[in-house]
Amino acid sequence: MTKNINSQEEAVLHQAKISRRNMLKTAGVGGVGVLLGATGLGGLLTIKEGKANSTGKKDIIPFYGNHQGGITTKTQNHVYFVSLDVTTSKKEEVVKLFKDWTIAAALLSEGKPVGDLSSNEFLPPKDTGEAEGLSASNLTITFGVGPSLFVKDNQDRFGLKQKQPNELVDLPKFPLDALEEAWTGGDLCIQACADDLQVAFHAVRNLIRIARGKAILRWAQTGFQRTKQADPGQGTPRNLFGFKDGTINPDVKNEKQLNEHVWVQPGDGPNWLVNGSYLVVRRIQMFIEVWDRTTLKEQEKTFGRYRDNGAPLGQKDEFESLDLKQKNDQGEFYIPVDSHTRLSHGDGSQRILRRAYSYSDGMDAKTGSFDAGLLFLCFQRTPSKQFIPIQERLAKMDKLNEYISHRGSAIFACLPGVNQGGYIGETLFN
């Protein structure tokens, strides 16, 4: 086992020869780079040459930019979502955390370790190592802040109270909500999405490690979708009820639609969130076994769509506009008044960008059934005008409620993107 650089001291010597800007550039190209400050030790750490786990640019999604990744990014195969609570009471430590996270997330997005893999055997390795040799796998890391970061138990924890947007408040309790503490709330969130679950796990684990002494895990949930390999055409994915899910989504290539429905705009609220987006998370258990005893007709009336091709009932094609007025021979609406599609759609003015994943958490010990369902993740510009009215309609009379239960819930403001040299959260904390 050869080691290029055997100690932190040597790393510092080595570092002195390269300006930080150059180092960051180098890190992007060859595999030698220096990580500043992301270690919790404040030290300078050198990434071992030839051990960076990038395999080229083909599956790398740039971390820096106007918006964070993982929002309009084409949905990857897996998500690792975690909610965290801040444990420090010092604002400067929260700022330090976001600075460290920014540098680490930029490295991870390129398929690189967050620090030296093995230069000093007398210290814990800077990177936990399980992604060594793996490609970036289209990893995106999306950071958000929850209402309780601003005010908790009536305390203005970090002097941010005045910056709390009116929209960033706990969601109302909806009828039938069966929320559990175990999957609800949080001061911060990290959504890591990648085509490889080991890569997503590695990212989250290292980010949480960097947060030691400043924030702790509150809850975590993995999720999956069908892979690109199993469905090369990448049609609309199916949920665990066998139905296509996500047909009517804003077009992520249409900037006008995104500005209207997804990105926070100047004048919407505090300026720090412009170019960010609100994330609503719902952990929705699906009663698989009950559903599986239901007739196809009942299933299709519940969704308001055909199962096989996803077309609205009475129509032919998945992507046809909903015809909510069309009636059958018996004078009944093809798309029933209590169907999920009709109620979600409403008058069509409320649109959210859904990025949902299925989850499977073994058996529900209480019932002996599968604990499986949907980790519903949706992004939007104004929750009070988008997710909330939609969910109010659904909670009241959606026929699907017989087969599902909302067990977890949270809301976060996903921060705007940053350019190289900046840090995620800078508009909020400055």
Next chain:
Amino acid sequence: MTKNINSQEEAVLHQAKISRRNMLKTAGVGGVGVLLGATGLGGLLTIKEGKANSTGKKDIIPFYGNHQGGITTKTQNHVYFVSLDVTTSKKEEVVKLFKDWTIAAALLSEGKPVGDLSSNEFLPPKDTGEAEGLSASNLTITFGVGPSLFVKDNQDRFGLKQKQPNELVDLPKFPLDALEEAWTGGDLCIQACADDLQVAFHAVRNLIRIARGKAILRWAQTGFQRTKQADPGQGTPRNLFGFKDGTINPDVKNEKQLNEHVWVQPGDGPNWLVNGSYLVVRRIQMFIEVWDRTTLKEQEKTFGRYRDNGAPLGQKDEFESLDLKQKNDQGEFYIPVDSHTRLSHGDGSQRILRRAYSYSDGMDAKTGSFDAGLLFLCFQRTPSKQFIPIQERLAKMDKLNEYISHRGSAIFACLPGVNQGGYIGETLFN
């Protein structure tokens, strides 16, 4: 939405024109097929033309053969493992279950649904639909029977007592075992492995559905490895401690080694298990956060290998034979006496075929740490001479025990493979 065949009656008419053998052949080629008996209704069901979800042969692993798949099969990206308890008291219903499972598993392995996707809207769909359009994704389904299928509460449940192998008994309690009911034991098991988790989930869910009234879920666990896409070279995968795991495995292409270490041989015990194999499952929680505070040197001494390249300590290459006698300048063994590698290896005579996956189940509510670790799956010819003595050594003094805890455990006899027309379990039940 057009439907080729609108009711079970038409299906029966349709079926009358084709012999079963021809139908099964047809099912393998074109997408029209008939499924006999796998529905729990005993009806004849026709698979809708053009809707079979096979995308060619490239990612199909044959279900029929001398041995079951999923044992010497190259490890896929995901596992969905379930343990079941038999609820019927009738042997003929257990036999019926295995017959139905065999037909369904053969279809699933080809990327096909287990029955008609949507021919009769007044019945629940035969297939749950979430894998429609997805390729077979190298799905393998491996069935096993546990000790409690033979004798439970001193009852010879199905007249099989005399057929119970001496080797198929509950594992001894090892020192430090912290087993929980929630992940322990079972009358039957299904190990579904695939490169796509949705495909594996779909397989297990439909097999459990077919078992309704005969067997129920006891526990379930998903697992993952790094994907083929992220690691095209497919080196030895790393576990969540960042170390390569599975270096010394029998060569799955060497029949002699497999007959010596993996496949049950004539004379080993009851003949019904010849060509089968014993599966030992252990759900091993890994204390990620504790590990991450440990120095690299300590980590490497714990495993007895270098983290970066997996070579034994004091040696250069991952695949070198262990040199357990080599000492350093201080006269100490390079590979410490309490290291995982040394203790696992013993005198080298006990070899097991490991097929482990990592798992990540969110947060451990008791500790606030990750509930993550290893779903250890290993196959062998004789547990009393392979896994058990190895684990006895490890449980006694493995340094790794400071960082892990065995939380679940089970043993199953994985049945021999069958040829088309036969059924999994036929040698046991006949």
